[in-house]
Amino acid sequence: MDKIEYRVLGDSGINVTAMGIGTQAWGKESFGYGSRYTEKDVFEAFQASLDAGVNFFDTSDSYAKGESERLLGKFFKNDGRPVVIASKFTKSKWYDPGNYKSPKDVLPAIDNSLNNLGLKQLDLYQMHYPESQSKINGYLDALAETVKSGKAKSIGLCNFSADRLRYAYEYLDKKGVTIASNQIGYNLLFRHPETNGLLKTCDELNVAPIAILPLAEGILTGKYRVGGLDYPKNVKSIMKVTQLDIFGTGHPTFWFKSLFKKPYELEREKLEPLFELMENIASSHQATIVQVALNWLLNSHPKMIYIPGAKNLKQVSDNLSSLKWKLTSDEFQKISKLERELWNNYK
Ligand SMILES: NC(=O)c1ccc[n+]([C@@H]2O[C@H](COP(=O)([O-])OP(=O)(O)OC[C@H]3O[C@@H](n4cnc5c(N)ncnc54)[C@H](OP(=O)(O)O)[C@@H]3O)[C@@H](O)[C@H]2O)c1
Structure with missing residues (x-):
């Protein structure tokens, strides 16, 4: 395997592997946990990730009501190898993890996450969703308090648009606390951060x-392409919600049209030329379509960190194999160009 690539969480000095692991599906019955995959499967995925040198795991108090945190905590305690752990504060209206309703709930929430994970300090503590302008300062102050109290090494945001990110960053910067990261929707089929100011900011x-x-x-594994599986219900609803762009992190003017339009990602016939190109490139590297999609992300931006979710050893092994080879710049350009053509024809 090539030397694994590390990237830094902003100014925090915390180094993480460019590819981390997302654990949203760990413990979550609605994603098939307990029926399609089990604790043994996610434990094997965890171990294989560490074996490959991946050190970064992202979880949240809201994933399976804290079960994702508890599983992750149990795994790294049993394993003993060093890991970098990110978790999130989720206000209760979203998933009701702990009835968190106001900034004063942030410190109890991080205590609960630390308890679930069996840690004294989190590497990265993130605000899961933005807040209205009238309430945001209180949450940012509370987030800063998690660093000042030593409960978090660094703090990050999720789903903050370019304007919201700049506001939050400048507000906390004046108080001597630096925001390290922002989780944003970004993949080969969702490239709006390239043009909506998010990556620039x-x-x-x-x-x-x-x-x-x-x-x-x-x-982007290609399993739902023409002739493949039907899109599962949860995939369809996540794509619809993403398209509605509730937080303004997507296409700046597309949301109204999107109320009535099938999401781009679900247009399998229109996307087939892209999957054909990815398949051809994959076969020339003895690789798979999913590896091409992850390799594209690695090359997409010099500071990009990406956290694919995996439910079992087979999935994680496939994803980890993307670290063994690189797209050529010509291949990267061809994929990027074709995808833009397909998007422009669709929108
Ligand atoms: N901050 C936020 O608001 C937010 C929101 C969403 C996600 N996240 C984070 O981002 C992470 C990634 O998102 P995600 O897990 O929802 O989506 P994702 O990484 O785009 O997709 C993951 C899913 O794809 C399938 N898959 C993965 N590798 C595969 C392979 N090699 N072959 C076939 N299928 C494969 C699995 O589902 P199936 O087996 O069911 O196909 C897996 O659960 C999350 O885990 C979470 O940590 C954060």
Whole structure:
């Protein structure tokens, strides 16, 4: 395997592997946990990741009501190898993890996450969703308090648009606390951060962009392409919600049209030329389509960190194999160009 690539979480000095592991599906019955995959499967995925040198794991208090944190905590305690752990504060209206309703709930929430994980300090503590302008300062102050109290080494945001990110960054910067990262939807089929100012703002502020849904919830594996599986219900609804762009992190003017339009990611016939190209490139590297999609992300931006979710050893091994080879710049350009043509024809 080539030397694994590390990237820094903003100005925090914390080094993480460019590819981390997302654990949203760990413990979550609605994603098939307990029926399609089990604790043994996710434990094997965890171990294989560490074996390959991956050190970064992303979880949240809201994933399976804390079960993702508990599983992760149990795994790294049993394993003993060093890991970098990111978790999140989720206000209760989203998933009701702990009835968290106001900034004063942030410190109890991080205590709960630390307890679930069996840790004294989190490497990265993130605000899961943005807040309205009238309430945001209180949450940012509370987030800063997690660093000042030593409960978190660094703090990050999720789903903050370019304007919201800049506001939050400057507000905390004046108080001597630096935002390290922002989780944003970004993958080969969702490239709006390239044009909506998000990546530019991350660069200007030195905030690490962390790509969520890097495989478009499995669509970028090619398994739902023409002739493949039907899109599962959860995949369809996640794509619809993403398209609605509730937080303004997507296409700046597309949301109204999107109320009535099938999401781009679900247009399998229109996307087939891209999957054909990815398949051809994959076969010339003895690789798979999913590896091409992850390799594209690695090359997409020099500071991009991406955290594909995996439910078992087979998936994680396939994803980890993307670290063994690199797309040529010609291959990268061809894929990028074709995808833009398909998007422009669709929108
Ligand atoms: N901050 C936020 O608001 C936010 C939101 C969403 C996600 N996230 C983070 O981002 C991470 C990644 O997102 P995600 O896990 O939802 O989506 P994803 O990484 O785009 O897709 C993961 C899913 O794709 C399928 N898959 C993965 N590797 C595969 C392979 N090699 N072959 C076939 N199928 C494969 C699996 O589902 P199936 O087996 O069911 O196909 C897996 O659960 C999350 O785990 C979470 O940590 C954060």
